[in-house]
Amino acid sequence: MSKPEIQVVCFDLGGVLLRCVDGWHHACERAGLPMHESLIDPANRNTIVSASNQMEIGAITPQQFTEQIAAVSDYTAAEAMRVLECWLLDLYPGVEALLERLLGAPITVALLSNTNAAHWQIFEAEPCYAPVMRIPHLFASHQVKARKPNAAIYEHVETALGVEPQSILFFDDLEENINGAVWQHWHTERIDPAKDTAPQIEKHLARYGVTI
Incomplete structure (x- = not known):
């Protein structure tokens, strides 16, 4: 052939x-932040995945993404941005x-x-x-x-x-x-x-x- x-x-x-980091735990560790269970709570998963997908097609900005993370977790938007920026190795x-x-x-x-x-x-x-x-x-x-x-x-x-x-x-x-x-x-x-x-x-x- x-x-x-x-x-x-x-x-x-x-x-x-x-x-890249091995998930949220690793990213939070690199950002110097504790890992809050709210971030991986199944009840919040759909919201977080949907927001991430929207950010990846440019439908929302990274700032809007972190604001959505803050709304369903124990992080502030600024902390969520730190985690996002620590994703890359x-x-x-x-x-x-x-x-x-x-x-x-x-x-x-x-x-x-x-x-x-x-x-x-x-x-x-x-x-x-x-x-x-x-x-x-x-x-x-x-x-x-x-x-x-x-x-x-x-x-x-x-x-x-x-x-x-x-x-x-x-x-x-x-x-x-x-x-x-x-x-x-x-x-x-x-x-x-x-x-x-x-x-x-x-x-x-x-x-x-x-x-x-």
């Missing part, structure tokens, strides 16, 4: 290129070198991330994230106004890049996002965020005939 002709390598961010080992080599290869490189304006501001400001921000095609959910696994965001990438879906190789750590891309006829590989991701990515690139 011949290898597909890959024209675009597209990455998710958190859990693929970037390490560092790049996985080897990712910077991998991206440098990939950006020098004759292939289009893109990023497709469910994110928000607060995190994006950090990505743009902090030098440690510069290797990711050098990716030439950055698709952030809060700017596109759609989030994975909604078909609209995958279609936006195809249109913006002017490529057929079958020419895209996509890496993500979440099954639902992989399934959304498969539905669009993208080639996909799921990454295990609990392990170093660069070796996983390199192995898959080689299988698809992408030489870096």
Whole structure:
């Protein structure tokens, strides 16, 4: 069986290129705040998840998100913002070198991330994230106004890049996002965020005939 002709390598961010905290407990610890059970109370879960999703499509601002968190928890909006800003960690080992080599290869490189304006501001400001921000095609959910696994965001990438879906190789750590891309006829590989991701990515690139 011949290898597909890959024209675009597209990455998710958190859990693929970037390490993130392991949930609210970890984020609160990094923010220097106690973990209040109200934050993970099942009665509040739908409100928090819905607000997060709305923030990720730019329907509400991070400030409005933290105000909604404050309304259903024991945190102030300012404290909730501190927790939100502590969600991001560092790049996985080897990712910077991998991206440098990939950006020098004759292939289009893109990023497709469910994110928000607060995190994006950090990505743009902090030098440690510069290797990711050098990716030439950055698709952030809060700017596109759609989030994975909604078909609209995958279609936006195809249109913006002017490529057929079958020419895209996509890496993500979440099954639902992989399934959304498969539905669009993208080639996909799921990454295990609990392990170093660069070796996983390199192995898959080689299988698809992408030489870096």
